[in-house]
Amino acid sequence: METERLKCLIIGSGPAGYTAAIYAGRANLSPVLYSGLQPGGQLTTTTDVENFPGYPQGINGTELMEDLRKQAERFGADIRAGVVTATDLSKSPYRITVDGSKILETETLIIATGATAKYLGLADEQKYAGMGVSACATCDGFFYRKKTVAVVGGGDTACEEAVYLAGLASKVYLIVRKPYLRASKVMQERVMNNEKIEVLFEHNAVGLFGEDGVEGVHLVKRLGEADEERYDLAIDGFFLAIGHKPNSEVFKPYLDTDEVGYILTEPGTPRTKIPGVFAAGDVADPHYRQAITAAASGCQAAIEAERYFSAK
Numbered sequence: 509m510e511t512e513r514l515k516c517l518i519i520g521s522g523p524a525g526y527t528a529a530i531y532a533g534r535a536n537l538s539p540v541l542y543s544g545l546q547p548g549g550q551l552t553t554t555t556d557v558e559n560f561p562g563y564p565q566g567i568n569g570t571e572l573m574e575d576l577r578k579q580a581e582r583f584g585a586d587i588r589a590g591v592v593t594a595t596d597l598s599k600s601p602y603r604i605t606v607d608g609s610k611i612l613e614t615e616t617l618i619i620a621t622g623a624t625a626k627y628l629g630l631a632d633e634q635k636y637a638g639m640g641v642s643a644c645a646t647c648d649g650f651f652y653r654k655k656t657v658a659v660v661g662g663g664d665t666a667c668e669e670a671v672y673l674a675g676l677a678s679k680v681y682l683i684v685r686k687p688y689l690r691a692s693k694v695m696q697e698r699v700m701n702n703e704k705i706e707v708l709f710e711h712n713a714v715g716l717f718g719e720d721g722v723e724g725v726h727l728v729k730r731l732g733e734a735d736e737e738r739y740d741l742a743i744d745g746f747f748l749a750i751g752h753k754p755n756s757e758v759f760k761p762y763l764d765t766d767e768v769g770y771i772l773t774e775p776g777t778p779r780t781k782i783p784g785v786f787a788a789g790d791v792a793d794p795h796y797r798q799a800i801t802a803a804a805s806g807c808q809a810a811i812e813a814e815r816y817f818s819a820k
């Protein structure tokens with residue numbers, strides 16, 4: 509298999525990966541970055557990012573990631589398409605296989621693989637995949653203009669997706685399992701003030717139905733301690749927004765993770781238990797999960813990588 513030797517390999521192309529690439533490029537580490545399954549990361553599946561400092565009017569997520577990529581390239585980062593399929597972190601240089609066809613031997617490794625959308629685990633989600641089920645409103649919302657959709661979840665993502673979909677669809681149901689929304693106040697208000705959105709508190713989706721695509725959802729509504737009501741709701745699209753799973757699977761044989769799969773690092777740093785291997789962004793952050801905190805930890809990881817060489 510083709511083998512290439514590197515000083516600094518960055519895996520992932522979200523805010524953490526690109527920021528690490530900007531810093532590593534400026535530190536002459538000749539970083540190579542593999543962009544993974546979703547180039548640009550999760551922000552490319554969101555609408556406007558209003559809380560990234562420096563954009564008083566907000567910025568489209570895809571545009572922000574394009575800008576970060578260009579900034580990384582300006583400082584010499586070599587950005588490539590490819591997905592990590594195997595790792596060997598047992599000794600330095602660390603061996604990373606990409607697309608099952610190429611081995612990279614690297615002295616430092618920055619893992620910035622982010623997190624992936626979760627599904628409820630219903631068989632119907634698979635049955636109707638691409639036929640009315642989606643985990644990305646900005647990717648698929650266009651197909652539901654003037655239609656009726658449901659969004660599952662009560663966090664910021666769910667609220668953001670519901671508001672986005674309300675701009676396209678004629679009706680949006682927000683299916684929330686608790687009697688309250690977990691989202692930030694500002695997002696809650698946007699949902700509550702949008703007349704196209706109807707929040708169904710204490711509801712769970714338990715199945716979908718339809719001939720050639722989603723035509724409705726089976727719901728269970730909690731009525732007090734022991735009682736419940738089951739009914740069906742006609743919808744054309746079913747959007748999941750119930751959180752994410754960290755993309756750490758391929759590193760788990762070598763690194764410690766928490767029970768969800770977030771990579772454990774030395775508190776306040778991106779250092780893993782392996783010297784020269786760093787974890788930045790959402791793959792190691794169950795707490796903040798923001799673009800700006802991911803970018804900051806990407807910066808820290810690149811500085812750590814540089815110090816790793818200077819301490820040698």
Ligand code: NDP
Nearest residue numbers: 628661662663664665666668685686690749750751796797
């Ligand atoms: P969260 O973990 O915050 O919320 C997940 C939501 O999905 C919760 O309401 C949860 O319910 C619900 N849920 C989880 N599992 C199930 C299930 N099996 N069935 C039904 N409902 C379920 O995830 P988000 O993706 O919304 O947000 C992640 C982080 O990113 C947060 O910190 C958020 O603030 C941030 N974020 C910020 C944005 C911004 O600032 N622009 C935009 C999007 C996200 P329950 O409450 O009952 O656990």
